[in-house]
Amino acid sequence: MSSSRAIAAVTRERGAKKRPKPLIRSAGIRLALVYAAVFGVSAFALAFSLWYSTVGLLERQVEVAIRNDATALNDHYTMGGLPSLVTAIEDRLAISPDGDAIYLLLDARGTKIIGNLDHWPAGLNQTDAWYELPVTRHGAGSTALLRAFGLGNGDQLLVGRDDSARTQLRGILEQGLLSAMGLMTLLGLVGAILIRALFRRTIQDIAATTRAISRGDLTRRVPQSGDGDEFDELAEIINDMLDRITRLMDGVREVSNSIAHDLRTPITRARTRLEDAALHASSPDDLRSAIERATDDLDGVVAVFQALLRIAEIEAGARRSAFAMLDLSPLLLDIEDLYHAVAEDRGILLRTEICNPLRLLGDRELIQQAVTNLLENALKFSPEGAVITFRAARAGATIEITIADNGPGISEQDRLRATERFFRAESARSTTGSGLGLALVSAVANLHNGMLSLSDNHPGLRAVILLPQTPDLPGD
Numbered sequence: 001m002s003s004s005r006a007i008a009a010v011t012r013e014r015g016a017k018k019r020p021k022p023l024i025r026s027a028g029i030r031l032a033l034v035y036a037a038v039f040g041v042s043a044f045a046l047a048f049s050l051w052y053s054t055v056g057l058l059e060r061q062v063e064v065a066i067r068n069d070a071t072a073l074n075d076h077y078t079m080g081g082l083p084s085l086v087t088a089i090e091d092r093l094a095i096s097p098d099g100d101a102i103y104l105l106l107d108a109r110g111t112k113i114i115g116n117l118d119h120w121p122a123g124l125n126q127t128d129a130w131y132e133l134p135v136t137r138h139g140a141g142s143t144a145l146l147r148a149f150g151l152g153n154g155d156q157l158l159v160g161r162d163d164s165a166r167t168q169l170r171g172i173l174e175q176g177l178l179s180a181m182g183l184m185t186l187l188g189l190v191g192a193i194l195i196r197a198l199f200r201r202t203i204q205d206i207a208a209t210t211r212a213i214s215r216g217d218l219t220r221r222v223p224q225s226g227d228g229d230e231f232d233e234l235a236e237i238i239n240d241m242l243d244r245i246t247r248l249m250d251g252v253r254e255v256s257n258s259i260a261h262d263l264r265t266p267i268t269r270a271r272t273r274l275e276d277a278a279l280h281a282s283s284p285d286d287l288r289s290a291i292e293r294a295t296d297d298l299d300g301v302v303a304v305f306q307a308l309l310r311i312a313e314i315e316a317g318a319r320r321s322a323f324a325m326l327d328l329s330p331l332l333l334d335i336e337d338l339y340h341a342v343a344e345d346r347g348i349l350l351r352t353e354i355c356n357p358l359r360l361l362g363d364r365e366l367i368q369q370a371v372t373n374l375l376e377n378a379l380k381f382s383p384e385g386a387v388i389t390f391r392a393a394r395a396g397a398t399i400e401i402t403i404a405d406n407g408p409g410i411s412e413q414d415r416l417r418a419t420e421r422f423f424r425a426e427s428a429r430s431t432t433g434s435g436l437g438l439a440l441v442s443a444v445a446n447l448h449n450g451m452l453s454l455s456d457n458h459p460g461l462r463a464v465i466l467l468p469q470t471p472d473l474p475g476d
Contacts, residue, residue, distance in 0.1 A: 033192065039184070039187075039188035039191060039192075040184070040185055040188050043180075043181060043184035043185070043188065044181065047177045047180055047181050047184075048177075050173075050177065054173055055166075055170050055173065058166050058169065058170075059145070059166070062145050062161050062163070062166065063130065063145070065161060066145065066147055066159050066160060066161055067147075069092075069101070069159055070147065070149055070157070070159045072088070073085060073088055073089065073157060073159065074149065074151075074157075076088040077151055077152075077157075082113075082155065085105065085151075085157070086105065086113060086114050089103045089105060089114050089115065090114065093114075093116055097116075100161050100162035100164075100165065101116075101160075101161060101162075102115075102116060102117060102135065102137065102144050102146065102158070102159070102160035102161060102162060103115045103116060103117075103157075103158065103159060104116070104117040104120065104157075104158040105155065105156070105157050105158075106120065106155065106156045106158075107153075107154070107155055108153055108154030108155060113155075115158070116137055116138070117135055117136070117137060117158070118136045118137070118139075119136070120158070121133045121134070121135050121144075121146060121158075124146060124148055124158070126148070127148045127149055127150045127156070128147070128148070128149065128150075129147065129148075130145065130146075130147055131145070131146045131147070132144070132145050132146075132163060133146060135160075135162075137162070142162050142163070142164045143162075143163045143164060143167055144160045144161060144162050144163050145160055145161055145163050145166075146158060146159070146160035147159060147160065198231075202231045202234075202235075205222055205223055205235070206222050206234075206235075206238065208220075209221060209222045209238075209242075213242065218242070218245070218246045218249065220242075221239045221242060222234075222235040222238050222239055222242075223235070224236065266297040266298070266300050266301050267297070267298070267301060269294075269297050270293075270294035270295075270297040270298050271294075273290045273293050273294045273297075274290060274291070274294050276290065277290030277291065314366065314440070314443040314444060314447050320363075320447065322363045322365075323361050323362055323363055324361070324362075324363075324364070325359065325360075325361055325470065326359070326360065326361075326362065326364050327356075327357045327358060327359050328358035328359075328360065328367065328392060328399065328401075329354055329355065329356040329357055329358050329392070331364060331367065331368055332354050332358075332371065332390075332392050332401070333352075333354055335368065335371055335372060335375065336350070336352045336354070336390060339372075339375050339379065340352075342379060343379060343388065346379065346382075346384060347384035347385055348379065348382050348384065348385070348386050348387070348388060349386070349387045349388070350388050350390060351387060351388070351389050351390065352390045352391070353389075353390070353391040353392070353393070354390075354391075354392045355392060355393045355394060358392060358394065358399050358469065359469060359470045360399060360448070360467055360468065360469050360470050361470055362448045362467065363444075363447070363448075366444045366447065366448075367444065367448070367467075369440070369444070370440065370441040370444040370445065370465060371401060371403070371465070373437040373438070373440060373441050374403040374437075374441060374463050374465075375388075375390065375403060376437070377405075377437055377438075377461075377463075378403050378404075378405035378407065378461075378463075379405075380407075381405060381407030381408060381460075381461075382405045382406055382407045382460070383406070383407070386405060386406040386407065386460075387405075387406055388403065388404070388405045388406075389402065389403070389404040389405075390402075390403055391403075391404075394469060397468060397469060398450075398466050398467065398468060398469060399466070399467045399468075399469045400464055400465070400466055401464065401465040401467070402462065402463070402464045403462075403463050403464075404457045404460060404461070404462040404463070405457065405460040405461055406457070406459055406460040407459070407460045407461060408459070408460075409456060409457065409459055409460045409461045410454065410461055412456070415454045415455075418438050418454055419438050419439050419441075419442035419452060420439060438452070438454075438463075441463075441465065444465075445465050445466065445467065448467050448468070449467075449468050450465060450466045450467040450468060451465075451466050452464070452465055452466075453465075453466060
């Protein structure tokens with residue numbers, strides 16, 4: 001019974017996982033809706049602006065015509081009285097009996113004197129105000145824009161224009177704008193669908209690539225359209241990230257293989273010595289000697305792990321808290337004093353040129369270890385009678401610490417990998433070492449916002465640590 005419930009629960013869980021998400025939760029749908037909304041609002045604003053400008057212009061033209069006509073009639077009334085005004089209205093009506101001009105003159109009792117309206121429009125109660133009212137003219141109804149003016153002795157003059165043509169034109173404009181709005185809305189939806197398709201295709205490419213990589217296929221990359229747009233830029237950034245992840249994974253794999261290979265020999269040797277001593281040691285001295293040799297082998301293993309941990313600590317930036325202002329000149333001179341005697345014992349000439357001062361913000365111990373590693377490598381690979389150059393100078397805003405030897409050097413191809421952990425060139429296979437020295441030097445340089453440069457010294461190797469210096473203070 002319990003197993004049936006578990007199977008049912010798993011089935012429900014899988015069904016829940018496969019259930020499609022609401023469309024509104026899709027980023028492509030949201031982007032398409034935003035685009036359609038912006039396009040629609042823009043189209044509506046443009047259409048409304050055109051409609052308002054056109055209709056408003058027509059209305060202003062009609063108002064100007066009515067106002068000018070009323071002014072001219074008022075001049076007639078002022079100069080010739082009521083007879084002159086009546087004559088002027090008769091002339092206007094005679095010239096265009098079927099025109100759109102509207103006139104109505106009433107006396108103080110409200111009796112019609114002259115005009116082409118049957119009666120005073122209902123609702124027109126104030127003078128010097130604009131009205132748009134239905135009127136009856138020649139027995140036919142229409143809409144007119146009207147304005148009443150008060151004359152002397154209580155007479156009233158109504159001047160207007162038939163608004164039928166303007167109303168018809170406004171209707172045509174509204175229909176055209178509505179059709180344009182529909183077309184623009186359709187175009188907006190089509191554009192939104194195209195944008196969603198483009199967005200979805202790009203996201204699907206990225207999702208397919210990441211799924212393949214999560215399954216272990218590190219060779220997959222996000223395809224690019226070649227248009228050079230933002231999606232191509234995003235794909236390029238993601239591909240660069242994937243390339244770096246691949247390199248890091250390869251590095252981890254190589255480090256793991258190198259650790260297994262380099263540490264297997266000393267551990268096996270220590271184990272063999274201890275087993276041999278346990279079986280064949282004939283005296284306490286023999287047993288003690290075997291234990292000491294095994295301890296030396298294990299100390300070498302511990303030293304490798306300590307170097308790895310130190311490199312990891314440096315690359316993580318944990319040592320930046322120990323940064324302080326320091327002068328490298330005394331530090332480098334102390335190192336020179338220490339290794340000068342070692343070089344003499346091996347028959348090697350150590351030439352030193354240290355400028356003073358060499359100020360920078362950094363970790364004294366790490367820089368000392370980096371320079372020491374380079375000097376030890378130079379001494380290890382230089383034959384008797386060779387010359388090692390140890391130089392430190394300022395070059396613009398940079399401090400250059402140079403150590404050049406006359407040893408076998410490193411080939412150009414191997415120099416590209418010389419700072420990788422556990423990497424050892426062919427010329428160094430027969431010498432002792434773990435292949436971590438240059439990796440540590442490079443990590444120290446990078447921690448100080450600098451770099452390690454390796455080049456051919458013809459013959460030998462020329463290693464240069466480049467570090468940003470701190471400007472001298474006034475008075476130095």
